[in-house]
Amino acid sequence: xxxxxxxxxxxxxxxxxxxxxxxxxxxxxxxxxxxxxxxxxxxxxxxxxxxxxxxxxxxxxxxxxxxxxxxxxxxxxxxxxxxxxxxxxxxxxxxxxxxxxxxxxxxxxxxxxxxxxxxxxxxxxxxxxxxxxxxxxxxxxxxxxxxxxxxxxxxxxxxxxxxxxxxxxxxxxxxxxxxxxxxxxxxxxxxxx
Numbered sequence: 001x002x003x004x005x006x007x008x009x010x011x012x013x014x015x016x017x018x019x020x021x022x023x024x025x026x027x028x029x030x031x032x033x034x035x036x037x038x039x040x041x042x043x044x045x046x047x048x049x050x051x052x053x054x055x056x057x058x059x060x061x062x063x064x065x066x067x068x069x070x071x072x073x074x075x076x077x078x079x080x081x082x083x084x085x086x087x088x089x090x091x092x093x094x095x096x097x098x099x100x101x102x103x104x105x106x107x108x109x110x111x112x113x114x115x116x117x118x119x120x121x122x123x124x125x126x127x128x129x130x131x132x133x134x135x136x137x138x139x140x141x142x143x144x145x146x147x148x149x150x151x152x153x154x155x156x157x158x159x160x161x162x163x164x165x166x167x168x169x170x171x172x173x174x175x176x177x178x179x180x181x182x183x184x185x186x187x188x189x190x191x192x193x
Contacts, residue, residue: 001025002147005037009139012044022146030149033142040139045132051105053129054098054113060125061117062094094120111137 001021008015015022019038026034097116104113114133117126 002150006143009041009044012046015041026146026149029153030146033145036138036142040135045136047108050110050133050136054102054105057126057129058098061120061122062098063122
């Protein structure tokens with residue numbers, strides 16, 4: 001059931017009957033996770049939606065923030081002309097951050113993509129995208145919690161498996177009849193001649 005809920009969220013469809021099953025099975029042990037999954041399913045965010053949204057808002061993320069003055073924008077631009085960093089460390093340039101965020105999303109990794117976007121100068125322009133990405137990440141973390149609980153929590157014992165039709169059940173050892181004694185039980189066997 002938890003895996004079916006994940007598939008529904010990934011496709012961006014409502015949970016339907018799964019909502020009641022999640023509440024019944026995990027509502028007492030994982031109420032926050034169940035609530036998060038149900039809320040996320042009512043306003044679903046798909047990976048494709050995040051990818052498309054990042055492409056749309058990307059140019060604004062690279063630029064200055066909406067509240068930045070012309071002097072602040074000029075200083076930022078001047079400061080980005082020369083960058084000193086260690087070899088092998090990712091570039092802090094906004095265009096490089098955007099490219100990394102897009103690659104993370106292509107790989108299905110929303111949390112690192114979100115981290116890249118939050119470090120961009122125009123992140124305020126992407127406020128809606130950031131909110132959707134956070135909802136996506138929190139819903140997947142809640143699903144992870146529910147799936148772990150499904151694997152670790154004991155389930156109600158299932159009914160015993162019925163025997164195949166036509167097969168007689170085996171009698172318990174105590175109820176089995178004992179074999180009859182041989183007819184010469186009281187006599188000594190005679191020696192062969």
